[in-house]
Amino acid sequence: MTRSQGPLAGLRVLELADEKGQFCGKLLGDLGADVVKIEPPGGMSNRHVGPFLDDIPHTERSLSFWYYNTSKRAITLNLETADGRTLFRRLTVAADVILETFRPGLLASLGLEYGLLQEQNPGLILCALTPFGQTGPWRDYRSADLLHMAAGGQMASCGYDEADVPNAPPIAPGGGNAWHMGCHYAYMAIMAALVYRTVSGQGQYIDVSIHEACALTTEAAIANYVYRGEVLRRQTGRHHAAGVTPRTQFRAKDGTYVTALISGGLNPRNVRNLADLMGSFGLAGDLNDPKYQDPAVIAANASHIIDDLLAGFIASLPAEEVYHAAQERGFTWGAVRAPEALLDDPHLLDRGFWKQVEHDELGRSFIYPGEAAIYNGSPWRISRRAPLIGEHNREIFCDELGLSPGELAVLGENRVV
């Protein structure tokens, strides 16, 4: 292994994953693992999820599929046929990790349960990532991103102050983050099992529940209930809380918003710093009045300071200008950006964050988001665009498993591949 390879170079992963687990496969693949995606003939259902290239729906034009399946190769294999299962077993002999998101019991019903696969390959790690895990009363319940955000507790914490949007529902943030939460925990469990295997040589079976992953992802909400019996209320653009807290999201001159938290709350030091920041734009109001160095006066005028002066200051400037001016003065503030605004962020450009990915089938290349973290000794990289359906059938079945082109053709005719 050289320093130009990713930290997972040399690992072979078989991915039998739909929208629930494909991000985990990407995390492994972009860090150097050889991820082979196994799809049914015709491709995975999530190739039908938009948005699509030029808004033309097609299994090879799903941008969602493109994004979540970088750095993978793909083969087709019908596991409901005996030939398909035989080929799958042969692939598992040389595999390090299997990632699967089938409903509980499906692999076993095909005669492909972990115990049997492990007999041929003691180091094999199988991670089953499912909505609710392999056991329990909800085991066979159906799910969706929105369902997990409801039951996991995200929605109970997200929404609006009654004064801002009367009768608002609890809100589920978008972007498919329930799947992300499940995939982060699945990745972690797989890596722990891999580390253990470097010491013991032994593989193992991992049962990951997306519901539990989501239920773990609401910061202090569980602690607030367990230690104090509190059920938290939703607030606009800021933390859930047992009681009403000062607002932290303010509309800027350009109509977008700024998140402006006063770390440590309003105290004489923070008021002084705030006066300096706002004063540098000639917008300090009366905040330089010495009376504000008295904590009691600050407390009595908190609403004036926040809702008049701070809100007025931010309303006078574009969000990006407030963000950078505040950060340069040590305030932990941020502009509420749409994702596309990130493309011009000089900081991300400095870090070489955006990657050009070649789509040779189209003769074009597109910009993709880059790495969550920089591995200085073993770089992350997108090794290839998402695979076309069955793109690597020949590489895997013929070059690797030794099938003849004729045999592959027969398997194709019989809907095995």
Add this chain to the structure above:
Amino acid sequence: MVNEMNGAMSQPRALENIRVVDFSWVRAGPWATRWLGAFGAEIIKIEWPENERGRLPSSTTPQNLEVNLNTSGNFADTNVNKKSLSLNVRSAKGLEIVKRLIAVSDIVIENFSSRVLRNWGLGYDELCKIKPDIVYVSMSGYGHTGRNHHYTTFGPVAQAVSGLTHLSGLPDEPPAGWGWSYMDDTGGMYGAMCALTGLYHRNMTGQGQHIDQAQMISSVPLNGPSLLDFTVNGRGSRRPGFPPGNRAHWPGTPLVSNYRGPTVAPHNAYRTHPGGYNDWCVIVCHADEEWQQLVKVMGAPMWASSEKFATVAGRLQHQQELDEHIEAWSMTLGKYELTERCQAAGVRALPVQSAEDRVEHDPQLRHRNMYRPIQHPALGTHKVQNAPFNLSRTPASNHLPSPLIGQHTREIVEGLLGYSHEELRAGFDDGTFWPTKRARFSYMQEMLQ
């Protein structure tokens, strides 16, 4: 799901014999090391009470207890499976001791802003001199490189700047955002993922490295499809109907993907009986068959037989009316009963659950032992969140309660590093292990006996 504590102790641990020097504080870093600890690594928190952030201030101290460094409930849940060494790393003697600790450790992890550790004389080059194959994970706000590396974050700021906040809310209203520090939880995940990946790489190659993880940076790849919609199709997400609340698509706006799976209706939250603050359920129908099943569950009402609801295009076009009808029905049922009836018919539905619901009422989390009591020396016995995965051979477990500050100072200084008891006492007297002017906890007096 976590095995019984006794059972777990007799089984091997995935990170057996791995030691982590943990400088992290507040939430994201400690959430990372919590999981390394659950896998069996020895986590040694380096703490100092004069600049503590995480134990104080606390809004999660039980009402009947004094707020002090050992009584934060959230800290207790976030810091299970760790030990605590109180040490003034800003003193020459403290620095010398922490270097001896690093020399016998595998991972160093911290979530300070970008230049802090280097300014202490513990930058990556220095760490390598002490332990050549060290895996060093820094978890800063913006990373150690780039022009804004000195900027700082909390979860909500990383979420705002990265575009995550913009994904959440109703159209034409301010962003609802995330009602907690999603990127403290998720930043913590990435910290742990980086540490495990670096450790695997070290075990395979013998080489350590510095991994530069950052809260704001790690947020950006979570916006993949919306970013590609822009870089490929030129479509931004400041547009009518975005974000579409809980729907896949907002009625009366151009029909486009809003990056949450298939564009379908129904796809929304509905009030349930008896109409309390968290009495809501969500229902999603991905296909006509699922819709037809929902119609049956609702008792095949007249309105549902209308031709305009028969197709997904019709349901999207008449979504407002559809949702009003569904809610009139959902209001007649409790959220758990509605869930059971829908799921029995193959319809995707689940309740909105508060923390109380998850701990007390969720039958699945109960079955999976998600919340199991642990005894803590200052807080008493409380439920702690368990792992969402079961590893058959090396189960994760919560085997140690969150440490009291400095609770393991003697064990680490004398037992692990080999200093004498006299040196420990001298270090307490000269302010290396505890500020000289600060009252000592009783367990500190005991360890000096």
